[in-house]
Amino acid sequence: MASLTLRAAALAAIALVRVGVRATTIELPPCLDPFQPFIYSGCYADTGNPHALSLRSQLDQQDMTIEKCVSVCKGNGFRYAGLEYYGVCYCGNTVNGQQIDEEQCNYPCTGNSSQVCGGTDIISVYQDPTFLPVDEVTVADYDHLGCWTDDSEYGRALAYPQDQLDGSTLTTEKCLQACRDGGYPFAGTEFGGK
Structure with a gap:
């Protein structure tokens, strides 16, 4: 009976995990404001x-x-x-x-x-010509924009995790460098090392 109870609890936990899964990127609508042509x-x-x-x-x-x-x-x-x-x-x-x-x-x-x-x-x-060329961007070019929530019905605040980084030794500078190398205009850390 204990085995059956554990199995039922495990299935319930799996069901809860599946309900909580969501995409990290939700495509936003096109830009409708005038902008500099690409x-x-x-x-x-x-x-x-x-x-x-x-x-x-x-x-x-x-x-x-x-x-x-x-x-x-x-x-x-x-x-x-x-x-x-x-x-x-x-x-x-x-x-x-x-x-x-x-x-x-x-x-x-x-x-x-x-x-x-x-x-x-x-x-x-x-x-987009409004971006600096990647080879001209340095970590010092990033500005701190404050603290943001990462819990939204529209997906993650920053959708592309830098999984190649080791969370146990992560620093803000390492995160900024990885995002700079990937050409991302924004970078952020959370949970003390992600």
Whole structure:
């Protein structure tokens, strides 16, 4: 009987854990305010794991334009926007692909056939010019913005954990350096070492 009670308690605990699981990133709407246009950065291979850009947008790829993709990436605070395969929109803070010849980006966008939306496993990348180039950013460029809650129905305050860091030896400087190296404009620590 004790075994049955322990098994039931374990199942109840698992059920509770599953209820508490949520996505760490919820895509925000596109930026509707006027902003400085992104500039074209080049044609890149997107054959690696991870993808060249980290977030695949949920925008309708059947009616995609450069402006639509750029506005959703801007609205979500990303440095780069990219389009591939006629209109699949990606956003990211670093480009994890090799730059390739421009003529390989040759698929027309579904929402505007005069625009180019990459190719098969090839992505046309645009950059937000309001970000400093990553190689010019230092840890000293980060400013303290205060204490923020990380408990929201919209996901985590900062969605990309730096799991490569050892929490037992984490310092603010190590966190800032990891986020700087990843091209992230914001960094934060919580729980004394995450």
